[in-house]
Amino acid sequence: MWKPADGVQPVYVVVDESAEVGPYIGDLSDGVHQLHDALLRATDVAPAIRLSVLGFADQVTTRLPLEQVVAGSQSPWFTARGPASYANAFETLLDQIEPDIDALKAKNLKVLRPVVYLLSGSDPGADTAWASPYKRLVDRSSHRYAPNIVACGFGGAPAELIADIATQPQFGFVMKPDTDVHVAIAQYWRQLAQNVITSGRALISGTPELAPEPPAGFRLAREVV
Template sequence: MAETRGVLLPAYVVADESASMGPHHQALSAGLASLCNGLRAEPMIAAKVRLAILGFSDDVQLRQGLSDMRTVERLPMLAVRGATNYGAAFADLGRRIPHDIQALKNDGYKVHRPVAFFLSDGQPTDGRHWHEPHRRLVDREATPFAPNIIACGIGSARADTMLQVATRREFAFVAVPSADIGTAIAEFFHALTASLVASGRALAGGEPQLVVTRPEQFRLAIDEV
């Protein structure tokens, strides 16, 4: 039997690129750069993580395929365009993740359950149509490589929606009402970096766990009853 090359955590950043994010494009770009540079600054940890960047609006655009950040020379760039189609994002992940995981396994790696960090500043423009692709994505019988999803809402994104997106209640966050959106985006990427570094460190130490860091100026999402 071939020797295992290592153990990896696949991570997907799923970022809202809808038109309403236009005023915050600079914050998105800066946050993404800080994430990539933060992983590069921790090469031993980055070795345990593979990172993909997806931008969603009317459809999904792959901004960076699942990559070892130690070898990526050009930073990925997000755009601003279109609507806020949640269903497109979840359908894309449902197709993409099994393909990516199988490719890593074929390369000789052991793979932990992937994690997706979802960021949106608005409610889904596809109504309730996103529920079915989301259900298939997180159903571990239908999708054995179903990801853990951490959902962060800013702007007009509602707490109850983030609770539906996240795979656990403690994985759903919304920015506090007084938060500046640009600052909230920066804090999202800062917390994302901290989560990946801590999770990678746990993998490197032989005690794998997913560490989820709450972004500053965010609170746990709580729905109304």
């Protein structure tokens, strides 16, 4: 079982809510409910995880502030709206991560490096405005809480974009072209819950490691680009 001395793992789940993914918004909401429920059931792990859920489109909405998932906590949901702004997503993470981690440390908790799980279904096209805030977000020389980012793409999300966002080559996955999108999204959330719970149990065992497994129906983005 978790002890305060084990520390906590901050997890940010960042999900594309743009109009482009509108046909799948129900799948995305169902999936985040399943993640929330999985953490509620994993009573040995939930105290080790601090979960935040953000939805991004033209603006970013905090669907769940960084907190422990406990009985009675509200399960997040998503709403399709506007174009996707990856720049706003990374700017928001820059603004939120530092005060979140400082607040955890103020409680005398050991805090592991944050992990961002980003799920996207849209193509920013020629818009490269996201590159600058992204670099500031992940630059460990200037951002003391620079997160690891695990990126997954479905639908219109280009493999090159997902590969560029993932902070390690083995952290970027895209849906295989022969996979049904609704099925792929369901498989993503199933695997995400497993990855988060596995990392929590590794933390409790004293051997914290981030080794995300790809969802069924996905492959490494670097194999495509």
